[in-house]
């Protein structure tokens with residue numbers, strides 16, 4: 885299950901990918917203004933070199949869907965997005 889949010893600050897696209905192990909949990913996947921993909925899951929954050937995790941791959945597949953209605957960004961998602969800035973190098 886993938887939620888599509890609209891653009892947010894320097895993120896061109898924001899996705900919410902439901903966790904497979906815990907359906908109540910959602911991983912935040914973004915495309916930055918530089919066209920880079922990022923995910924909030926530990927697999928992506930701690931893996932070096934960074935490679936697309938399964939959430940990014942899912943969002944990439946979903947991205948080809950043309951028509952969608954963006955959902956408003958929730959405070960929870962916003963919190964995750966603001967945290968991305970801290971892990972970027």
Ligand SMILES: [Zn+2]
Nearest residue numbers: 923925937939
């Ligand atoms: Zn991920």
